[in-house]
Amino acid sequence: KNEVEQSPQNLTAQEGEFITINCSYSVGISALHWLQQHPGGGIVSLFMLSSGKKKHGRLIATINIQEKHSSLHITASHPRDSAVYICAVKSGGSNYKLTFGKGTLLTVNP
């Protein structure tokens, strides 16, 4: 079993829909990252959080440390949001390694 599990693996939505992507992890962590990867490989860091909730534009990320679970929400989705969204965790205060989920492929149709 992977240390980081994402669901769903693939998600197709219509423009304007509210999107939720989930991430569960099995280890104690110091931080959780949400990353966006467009075709061609480049990865952009969206959020880094260790508790609570963060918001940036139409993106919202939440984390529940007790339940070892995080969600990424996209409000009013747009075709340009189409990408792979990856959850990654850094375990422990002295561990620099990121462990990644397999990613969720999001396609938003116009």
Place this chain on the structure above:
Amino acid sequence: GAGVSQSPRYKVAKRGQDVALRCDPISGHVSLFWYQQALGQGPEFLTYFQNEAQLDKSGLPSDRFFAERPEGSVSTLKIQRTQQEDSAVYLCASSLTPGTGTLSNQPQHFGDGTRLSIL
């Protein structure tokens, strides 16, 4: 430069050839990471540098893989005697502070990766 730069973007090599992949981190960034991303998978950790010191190479899949960062800035990942299973996207990331300790929770900035195809 403004971001992490990797070159080449694409590399095709024949099985058995040696390849070298370059990473230019953000200027002044202490930490540098290499990751390997197979098709349809998330990235996997290969190795970590703090300045010029390679503090962790536990993710390197075999002794054919070698990484260096001799002056604490540019890094090169070298793969000797390439095999088909080495085909992947190789990602480099850098962060401002050391990867351990109280300042370690800094975001990693990723390059666009090098897509390596071994024929």
